[in-house]
Amino acid sequence: MTTTDTGAGGLAPTTRKDWASDQEVRWCPGCGDYSILAAIQMLLPDLGARRENTVFLSGIGCAARFPYYMNTYGLHSIHGRAPAIATGLATTRPDLDVWVITGDGDALSIGGNHLIHALRRNVRMTILMFNNQIYGLTKGQYSPTSELAKVTKSTPFGSLDTPFNPISLALGAEATFVARTHDMDRQHMQETFRRAHDHDGAAFVEVYQNCNVFNDGAFEKITARDARAGMLIPLVHGEPLRFGAEREKGVVQRADGRLEIVDVADVGEDALLVHDERREDPGLAFALSRLSRGPLEPTPIGVFRCVERPEYGDAMARQVADAQERRGVGDLKALVRSGATWTVE
Amino acid sequence: MLHHRYTMTTTEHRDEHHRQLDRVVIRFAGDSGDGMQLTGDRFTASSALFGNDLSTFPDFPAEIRAPAGTLAGVSAFQVQISDHDILTPGDAPNVLVAMNPAALKANVGVLEKGATIVVNVDAFDERSLTKAGYAANPLTDGSLSAFALYEVPMTSMTQEVCKEAGVKPRDAERSKNFFALGLLSWLYNRPVDATVEWIQKRFADREMVREANTRAFRAGYHFGETAELFESTYEVQPAHFEPGEYTQVTGNQALAWGLIAASRLSGLPLFLGSYPITPASDILHELSRRKEFGVRTFQAEDEIAGIGSAIGAAFGGSLGVTTTSGPGVDLKSEALGLAVNLELPLVLVDIQRGGPSTGLPTKAEQADLLHAMYGRHGEAPLPIVAAKSPSHCFEAAIEAVRLAVKYRTPVILLSDGYLANGAEPWRLPDVDAFERIDPAFASGPNHVLDDGTEVFWPYVRDDATLARPWAPPGVPGLEHRIGGLEKADGSGNVSYDPANHEKMVRLRAAKVAGIVRDIPPVDVDDETGDAELLVLGWGSTYGAILAGVRRVRARGKRVAHAHLVHMHPFPANLGEVLARYRTVLVPEMNLGQLSRLVRAEYLVDARSMSKVQGVPFRAGEIEAAICSLLEDAR
Ligand SMILES: Cc1ncc(C[n+]2csc(CCOP(=O)(O)OP(=O)(O)O)c2C)c(N)n1
Ligand code: SF4
Ligand SMILES: [Mg+2]
Numbered sequence: 001m002t003t004t005d006t007g008a009g010g011l012a013p014t015t016r017k018d019w020a021s022d023q024e025v026r027w028c029p030g031c032g033d034y035s036i037l038a039a040i041q042m043l044l045p046d047l048g049a050r051r052e053n054t055v056f057l058s059g060i061g062c063a064a065r066f067p068y069y070m071n072t073y074g075l076h077s078i079h080g081r082a083p084a085i086a087t088g089l090a091t092t093r094p095d096l097d098v099w100v101i102t103g104d105g106d107a108l109s110i111g112g113n114h115l116i117h118a119l120r121r122n123v124r125m126t127i128l129m130f131n132n133q134i135y136g137l138t139k140g141q142y143s144p145t146s147e148l149a150k151v152t153k154s155t156p157f158g159s160l161d162t163p164f165n166p167i168s169l170a171l172g173a174e175a176t177f178v179a180r181t182h183d184m185d186r187q188h189m190q191e192t193f194r195r196a197h198d199h200d201g202a203a204f205v206e207v208y209q210n211c212n213v214f215n216d217g218a219f220e221k222i223t224a225r226d227a228r229a230g231m232l233i234p235l236v237h238g239e240p241l242r243f244g245a246e247r248e249k250g251v252v253q254r255a256d257g258r259l260e261i262v263d264v265a266d267v268g269e270d271a272l273l274v275h276d277e278r279r280e281d282p283g284l285a286f287a288l289s290r291l292s293r294g295p296l297e298p299t300p301i302g303v304f305r306c307v308e309r310p311e312y313g314d315a316m317a318r319q320v321a322d323a324q325e326r327r328g329v330g331d332l333k334a335l336v337r338s339g340a341t342w343t344v345e
Numbered sequence: 346m347l348h349h350r351y352t353m354t355t356t357e358h359r360d361e362h363h364r365q366l367d368r369v370v371i372r373f374a375g376d377s378g379d380g381m382q383l384t385g386d387r388f389t390a391s392s393a394l395f396g397n398d399l400s401t402f403p404d405f406p407a408e409i410r411a412p413a414g415t416l417a418g419v420s421a422f423q424v425q426i427s428d429h430d431i432l433t434p435g436d437a438p439n440v441l442v443a444m445n446p447a448a449l450k451a452n453v454g455v456l457e458k459g460a461t462i463v464v465n466v467d468a469f470d471e472r473s474l475t476k477a478g479y480a481a482n483p484l485t486d487g488s489l490s491a492f493a494l495y496e497v498p499m500t501s502m503t504q505e506v507c508k509e510a511g512v513k514p515r516d517a518e519r520s521k522n523f524f525a526l527g528l529l530s531w532l533y534n535r536p537v538d539a540t541v542e543w544i545q546k547r548f549a550d551r552e553m554v555r556e557a558n559t560r561a562f563r564a565g566y567h568f569g570e571t572a573e574l575f576e577s578t579y580e581v582q583p584a585h586f587e588p589g590e591y592t593q594v595t596g597n598q599a600l601a602w603g604l605i606a607a608s609r610l611s612g613l614p615l616f617l618g619s620y621p622i623t624p625a626s627d628i629l630h631e632l633s634r635r636k637e638f639g640v641r642t643f644q645a646e647d648e649i650a651g652i653g654s655a656i657g658a659a660f661g662g663s664l665g666v667t668t669t670s671g672p673g674v675d676l677k678s679e680a681l682g683l684a685v686n687l688e689l690p691l692v693l694v695d696i697q698r699g700g701p702s703t704g705l706p707t708k709a710e711q712a713d714l715l716h717a718m719y720g721r722h723g724e725a726p727l728p729i730v731a732a733k734s735p736s737h738c739f740e741a742a743i744e745a746v747r748l749a750v751k752y753r754t755p756v757i758l759l760s761d762g763y764l765a766n767g768a769e770p771w772r773l774p775d776v777d778a779f780e781r782i783d784p785a786f787a788s789g790p791n792h793v794l795d796d797g798t799e800v801f802w803p804y805v806r807d808d809a810t811l812a813r814p815w816a817p818p819g820v821p822g823l824e825h826r827i828g829g830l831e832k833a834d835g836s837g838n839v840s841y842d843p844a845n846h847e848k849m850v851r852l853r854a855a856k857v858a859g860i861v862r863d864i865p866p867v868d869v870d871d872e873t874g875d876a877e878l879l880v881l882g883w884g885s886t887y888g889a890i891l892a893g894v895r896r897v898r899a900r901g902k903r904v905a906h907a908h909l910v911h912m913h914p915f916p917a918n919l920g921e922v923l924a925r926y927r928t929v930l931v932p933e934m935n936l937g938q939l940s941r942l943v944r945a946e947y948l949v950d951a952r953s954m955s956k957v958q959g960v961p962f963r964a965g966e967i968e969a970a971i972c973s974l975l976e977d978a979r
Binding site for chain 2: 050056060072073081086089319330335337339341
């Protein structure tokens with residue numbers, strides 16, 4: 001339900017309250033999804049976004065309930081298909097801000113195909129994948145991002161499959177914008193979401209999200225307040241890759257291309273790798289995505305890659321406009337006469 | 346045995362004989378690589394221009410190139426041309442053009458007694474005969490004695506005329522289908538210039554091919570003229586058509602144009618999300634060429650994304666369409682259920698083919714009717730429209746869009762491989778005369794809360810149609826969330842309330858059932874009004890049933906025919922119509938799906954007549970079935 005516009009739809013600035021729907025939020029108390037929701041609701045006024053031009057689209061899962069809580073246009077669809085649905089919406093309505101909210105199962109298991117194709121086509125949409133490394137809504141089975149040997153209800157003897165690295169996957173799918181953030185740091189989330197939103201094309205953001213009921217603490221080792229400095233490697237464009245409480249650690253690239261974490265004192269600041277998110281070649285971003293094997297080791301966060309490539313919907317619109325320019329706007333009478341015709345008196 | 350062999354020593358010139366025919370059925374058959382579809386198409390086009398009524402049946406294998414010379418690789422194109430109104434491509438061909446032994450073997454069984462067979466005698470060598478499974482040469486062993494056999498060295502004569510133009514024999518060989526076309530054009534007095542012009546255009550950028558095809562075509566024509574092989578040529582006079590402007594269309598072409606027309610009539614931009622699949626791909630191809638109509642076509646990563654993107658486009662206020670065939674319909678089922686729940690306009694086009702699974706990809710079947718009716722989990726009814734002839738696909742597409750938009754519902758439009766590829770003359774409709782389709786987008790609040798606040802509720806229904814408002818994003822104040830979860834009546838908020846769920850299930854069903862008030866009653870063709878047997882059909886069997894019915898009447902017997910276009914809901918008068926006849930016969934290319942539906946719905950003892958061979962009914966089969974039932978009734 002929506003109350004009629006009380007100012008948010010006009011051109012007056014909006015506040016967080018304008019973006020919250022009247023529906024009771026039904027995630028488990030303590031779920032990381034709450035902080036992501038808050039980050040978005042607080043960010044949107046800041047982006048100057050308009051409610052009437054904003055659409056939240058999702059598949060199925062805990063994460064996918066998100067649209068119900070936003071006082072915007074919204075579509076809660078079916079498991080895994082949101083990027084496909086968003087493709088139809090975004091290509092026909094370039095005037096809209098299309099956000100896709102998805103989970104690790106939704107995006108990478110049942111919907112893996114749609115995700116990679118939306119990314120390679122570079123359709124204008126902002127995809128936020130809440131990665132809790134578990135199936136939340138179906139009560140705790142392992143997911144395509146769960147660590148190997150994960151014990152869950154469906155894998156009592158440990159899971160057998162190697163997990164996806166979502167950042168590597170997105171890079172491999174020719175994504176033009178790839179980033180990672182986490183639910184414990186509102187400011188970092190907002191900064192990352194803003195960048196993703198401003199990107200002209202498909203933007204993919206992996207959000208480490210705690211499911212305190214079925215996979216509590218999965219990211220604690222790197223996202224806990226006192227752990228962050230030593231375990232999160234901030235990616236800042238044009239800056240050397242440094243981290244640690246005293247910024248005493250850094251990342252270097254070896255002659256064979258391998259990335260390695262070193263003590264800055266040992267190599268000197270000049271030897272550190274300088275982050276370049278705009279490199280055409282995704283190789284270095286890919287190497288960065290492999291730096292940690294999971295959220296238990298020092299892990300890069302921030303924007304891995306942000307490059308320009310023509311947006312799909314625009315290209316589609318251009319073909320239409322070109323055809324209309326070349327042939328004139330279609331004439332139905334001419335269309336049905338496009339083959340040979342004859343007249344019977 | 347009528348056995349003619351061409352000799353180059355002919356000198357004498359005989360008077361030309363013309364024989365008038367009221368109709369003729371010609372079947373062009375050859376290897377998949379022989380260009381038989383093109384040959385048939387072109388023969389059809391020149392007949393259309395000449396003014397004949399016609400109906401075609403392209404019949405080709407699923408493999409692009411099955412092993413050359415084998416039965417599996419035979420590709421055929423059947424066309425009936427006539428000087429009067431005809432409805433089918435004909436039961437038994439009067440003429441077979443066989444480019445190789447396999448083509449002869451695969452088709453000789455369907456010919457009428459005494460039919461003419463024209464073979465490319467060059468292709469009847471030992472190897473080809475063996476490949477086709479002939480132990481002895483059928484041209485010489487007497488097995489074709491019931492036919493008028495003409496042996497024409499098409500390959501060598503084509504190579505001969507192309508030699509002068511510097512075309513290598515191997516390349517020239519590929520033009521032999523144009524030799525056959527030329528010969529048949531002479532035999533049936535088809536206009537020549539139009540075809541020559543067409544060759545120039547079609548092969549404009551390939552000089553050698555253009556030259557070879559032109560020479561081969563002319564050589565075939567002159568061969569007919571000068572060789573004393575055929576006693577006479579034949580003429581099929583133009584048919585008497587209602588005055589008007591005509592063109593020739595296939596079902597898929599007409600369907601694509603119908604979608605464009607509906608986009609115009611509604612003012613909704615057309616978005617097609619589709620994944621290639623035979624025999625539906627040509628709709629994707631045709632619409633992709635028509636961008637000047639504002640059409641956006643999206644070749645999705647799979648069928649699910651095809652319908653998903655169409656749903657997204659519909660949410661955004663476009664005319665969302667997805668096209669596919671059986672296997673794709675299976676994949677789309679879940680998303681179709683979502684569209685039922687979202688109550689958004691959407692058209693799913695199913696060009697039926699033989700199933701289950703990959704089945705017979707290039708052959709027609711009508712076995713998806715029950716799938717269209719019931720192929721979703723939960724109570725998920727939706728309207729179904731079925732096209733009955735190639736040109737009718739145009740109107741059927743507009744009707745599907747009309748219902749989808751007016752009732753905010755996905756609609757399934759059924760066609761099949763036979764309609765999709767079959768062609769017939771089409772009297773061009775007055776496109777200005779079609780009724781507009783009003784998208785009637787929501788524009789403001791539609792509900793007042795207890796405290797007096799005016800709000801927009803996405804599931805408030807129109808009293809008459811029970812349709813909900815369509816409110817694409819972009820309008821301040823109409824922000825709303827919809828989804829696949831059950832919604833509270835009116836507000837559209839997620840609701841798990843048991844009574845509300847039953848109410849919503851019933852409302853969705855009532856909305857679709859209510860469409861019955863918005864569709865025409867089924868027409869009954871019962872000439873004398875006192876027939877005791879009704880033939881009830883749907884879809885592509887229309888032509889064969891009507892032709893069969895006419896034959897029965899020509900024997901002085903009475904029979905009625907009704908053909909359904911609206912498969913769900915059924916027209917309001919159908920129950921009463923069925924009750925009027927002692928016997929109801931339902932011919933279908935499945936194991937009795939419509940007959941099952943009408944039996945369940947109206948408790949009538951409908952008799953099912955089934956044919957599931959990937960080929961259409963023949964008029965003769967329908968005629969025989971009717972006659973035998975009439976006999977029984979005695
Ligand atoms: C077609 C289909 N298959 C299975 C399900 C059941 N299902 C719902 S959510 C889900 C997994 C969700 O996991 P994830 O995407 O990680 O979201 P989370 O709940 O963890 O946020 C599954 C298997 C479904 N709704 N639809
Ligand atoms: S199950 Fe996990 S992810 Fe889902 S709402 Fe509860 S805490 Fe959050
Ligand atoms: Mg999950």
